[in-house]
Amino acid sequence: MAEDNEEEEKGEENGIYHRKTAIIVGLLFIIATAITILGIVFMGSSLEDDPIDLVKVADNENGIIIAVICWTVLAISVAGIGFFMYPILKKYNEGLALGYFALRLIEAILILVSVISLQSLVTLSQEYGTGDYSPTGLEPPTTMLMALSDWSFIIGTMIFLGLGGLVLNFILYQMKLIPSWLSIWGFIGGACVLLYGLISLFGHDPAILAAPIAVQEMVFAVFLIAKGFNPPVINNRT
Amino acid sequence: MVEEEENQDAEEEQAKKQKMDSYRKTAIIVGLLFISATVSYSIGIILLDPILSSSDYLTEAYENEYSMIIGAFFVLIAGVSAAGIGIMIFTILKKYNESLALGYAGARISEGLLFTVNVLFILTLLSLSQEFMKAGAPDDSYYQAFGIILIAAGDWAFILGFGVAFTISALILNYVLYQSKIVPRWISVWGFLGALLLWVYYLLQPLGNAFVGLIQVPLAVQEMVFAVWLIVKGFNLPAMGSKEEQT
Numbered sequence: 001m002a003e004d005n006e007e008e009e010k011g012e013e014n015g016i017y018h019r020k021t022a023i024i025v026g027l028l029f030i031i032a033t034a035i036t037i038l039g040i041v042f043m044g045s046s047l048e049d050d051p052i053d054l055v056k057v058a059d060n061e062n063g064i065i066i067a068v069i070c071w072t073v074l075a076i077s078v079a080g081i082g083f084f085m086y087p088i089l090k091k092y093n094e095g096l097a098l099g100y101f102a103l104r105l106i107e108a109i110l111i112l113v114s115v116i117s118l119q120s121l122v123t124l125s126q127e128y129g130t131g132d133y134s135p136t137g138l139e140p141p142t143t144m145l146m147a148l149s150d151w152s153f154i155i156g157t158m159i160f161l162g163l164g165g166l167v168l169n170f171i172l173y174q175m176k177l178i179p180s181w182l183s184i185w186g187f188i189g190g191a192c193v194l195l196y197g198l199i200s201l202f203g204h205d206p207a208i209l210a211a212p213i214a215v216q217e218m219v220f221a222v223f224l225i226a227k228g229f230n231p232p233v234i235n236n237r238t
Numbered sequence: 239m240v241e242e243e244e245n246q247d248a249e250e251e252q253a254k255k256q257k258m259d260s261y262r263k264t265a266i267i268v269g270l271l272f273i274s275a276t277v278s279y280s281i282g283i284i285l286l287d288p289i290l291s292s293s294d295y296l297t298e299a300y301e302n303e304y305s306m307i308i309g310a311f312f313v314l315i316a317g318v319s320a321a322g323i324g325i326m327i328f329t330i331l332k333k334y335n336e337s338l339a340l341g342y343a344g345a346r347i348s349e350g351l352l353f354t355v356n357v358l359f360i361l362t363l364l365s366l367s368q369e370f371m372k373a374g375a376p377d378d379s380y381y382q383a384f385g386i387i388l389i390a391a392g393d394w395a396f397i398l399g400f401g402v403a404f405t406i407s408a409l410i411l412n413y414v415l416y417q418s419k420i421v422p423r424w425i426s427v428w429g430f431l432g433a434l435l436l437w438v439y440y441l442l443q444p445l446g447n448a449f450v451g452l453i454q455v456p457l458a459v460q461e462m463v464f465a466v467w468l469i470v471k472g473f474n475l476p477a478m479g480s481k482e483e484q485t
Contacts, residue, residue: 155357
């Protein structure tokens with residue numbers, strides 16, 4: 001423990017505060033974004049019909065499975081960001097650091113709930129191809145699995161992501177670990193995506209509200225990889 | 239030299255004061271979260287219960303779309319508040335018992351997660367009811383069967399969240415509060431007994447006795463007393479200070 005502290009302080013003197021963690025977190029943010037986009041590309045339009053066409057789902061089976069693997073990796077990255085940030089954030093406030101970790105963990109679990117529903121939908125579509133089912137008979141389970149997947153994705157990657165963004169950028173701002181403009185941007189971005197999630201509950205889709213945090217996360221990630229955290233200003237050590 | 243020492247004393251004094259201020263703030267936040275959890279949860283139930291317990295829930299859910307969404311939203315706030323309580327009180331409880339403090343945070347985060355799962359099933363039921371109406375509200379269809387699954391799954395998520403995760407958390411919290419004396423012992427004893435009663439409530443619930451509903455009142459009232467105590471008076475600081483110096 002004493003050694004850790006010494007190393008840490010040395011690190012601060014050289015202006016390379018938690019350098020390794022900064023690079024890991026930066027990479028995880030980039031992986032999370034890249035893999036989300038990759039998943040959407042592979043998913044294609046097979047799940048956009050209303051009602052869902054199970055024949056199309058069965059045809060795009062491989063695409064959906066790759067997308068589901070992408071989102072599993074996304075869940076791991078999201079949880080990873082939460083626990084790699086913990087030792088840094090806890091220097092400001094242990095409770096809030098634990099809160100950030102919990103928010104990211106819940107987001108990851110909700111992404112996995114979405115993954116489970118989509119996988120089950122693929123299984124159902126395969127069954128539909130081989131079995132003797134009437135098309136209308138399978139509409140209720142199809143609707144249920146698709147809705148469950150959509151809702152858990154909305155609550156996870158919008159509402160809990162937004163709350164996480166608020167907590168993270170509040171602490172980053174207070175500790176001055178990154179330039180204030182970047183943390184304020186992140187805070188506003190978090191509020192926007194939280195609002196996006198709440199509006200989505202009512203069935204609207206103002207996708208523009210996701211843009212501020214999406215861009216900020218990439219700037220933040222590049223900043224962490226290229227420069228690392230600034231030495232912290234701690235005025236509330238609890 | 240003397241001056242330096244005085245400076246150091248003043249600094250220490252300053253640091254101590256800051257710490258006390260932050261404990262005071264934590265107490266107020268935890269108190270407000272307790273109130274927010276209870277109030278949002280009650281609003282959620284008032285909005286959702288008439289729809290989910292009606293025999294015609296698919297039509298009711300479709301017709302009362304906004305009650306469903308706003309009700310689900312309030313249950314979600316209750317879940318986030320519950321998790322927030324465990325998280326914010328962690329720094330205080332861990333001074334007395336770190337493993338129980340982590341256990342309490344974990345129990346309340348699980349409760350929040352299970353409430354969120356409950357919300358997922360409610361929203362999915364809403365989506366199902368919309369497809370049901372689109373299909374012309376057929377009397378004899380599998381929509382009803384899947385509606386029953388969703389309501390049952392939501393109920394079970396809630397029972398595990400409230401009846402198991404929350405009840406265990408209340409026992410842990412009041413045990414640590416009793417040991418540490420950071421709030422008066424009449425509050426923690428009351429809370430512990432209230433939590434035990436709640437266990438009895440969940441054991442008796444399958445019997446369907448109407449009177450057992452009253453059993454949850456003591457803990458509900460205790461939580462509000464505890465919340466107001468935290469907001470008005472905060473944690474008992476001298477007890478906390480002395481313990482800290484020992485470590």
